[in-house]
Amino acid sequence: MKQNKHRFINLNSKLIALLLFILFSNCSRNSEATRFTSEIKFRQYYVQGQLLYEQHCSNCHQKDGSGLGLLYPPLNHSDYMDQNFEKVICMMKYGIKGELVINGKSYNKEMPGVLSLSDLEVTEIATYIYNTWSHQKDSIDISGITRILNQCSQQ
């Protein structure tokens, strides 16, 4: 009887261990899967972003993001970009006028916006410019971009 009880406990603990194992392995596989999809998403945004950057932005800001003189500000190293994420998102679509001080230098040429850009396209460009050159912002979420864009269009 005593031995039987022992066996039962033994079986029980084995079962629990197995259950725990299944649970854990499932869990970790799940989080890995999420990480995997988010990484694919990031890469898709990045690749599309680069194409869009070269189509809409690099004529002035240059492919290497170095800008041109005091006409077109650099993006590769830019304290302004680091400190004004939301403004940068807005100006891609709606443009900007007036003086901007970037890395201590004054720029004052109107930048026309690209009104045709969708929220997704702005997210893609942002993913590209904020993860290239000196920037490492990681993945940028489209819902956050939509929220920012809705606010700037209200201005």
Added chain:
Amino acid sequence: MNKTKSFSRYAVVCSLLVILFSACTKPEKTLPIFGERNIEGSDTIYHTIAPYSFVDQDSSVITNATFKDKIYVADFFFTSCRTICPIMKTQMLRVYEAKLSDPEVLLLSHSIDPEYDTVGLLHDFAGRLGVKSEKWHFVTGNKEDIYKIAQTSYFATAMEDKSEPDGFIHSGAFLLIDKNQRIRGKYDGTKDDDVNRLLNDIERLKKEYEAK
């Protein structure tokens, strides 16, 4: 017998030397001269840049005389252009930097939107680009005159077209003009390789004048 053998050997060495020398001294081909030409008596009259008068970023009057005894590179652009002009200006800046200390070479950029691109605006533009006025003239003037000289003197396309994103059609060409106001080369001002060729041709053109 021996004599003929040594003679033929001598002949072979000689002809080899001749071939070698002719290969060495083969003159570099001169650059082509663009446009129509007319023969008047014993002279050939080449196409040259017609007389013009524009105003640059310092309000100085710029005419053909400004480029007397100078080689210059000309192009057409406008400051508010977002398409090819910024690339052209990046490339022209390369030419500027390469020839900055060469007094024989000047640059001339014509605005094809002269009503918007006033002297003040061009002054600001050149200043922001960080270039010297005496080396690189940005000119504005009568719109019709600029379009006409673009098309009939420089063979470059420049016209207004409201259906274009920026409102103008124009070529991205850089034109190499010699000291006799003749066109000696045409390059795509948006392409690195073509601008390298231009830099090389400027040196070839200079040699042509040195040889005279």
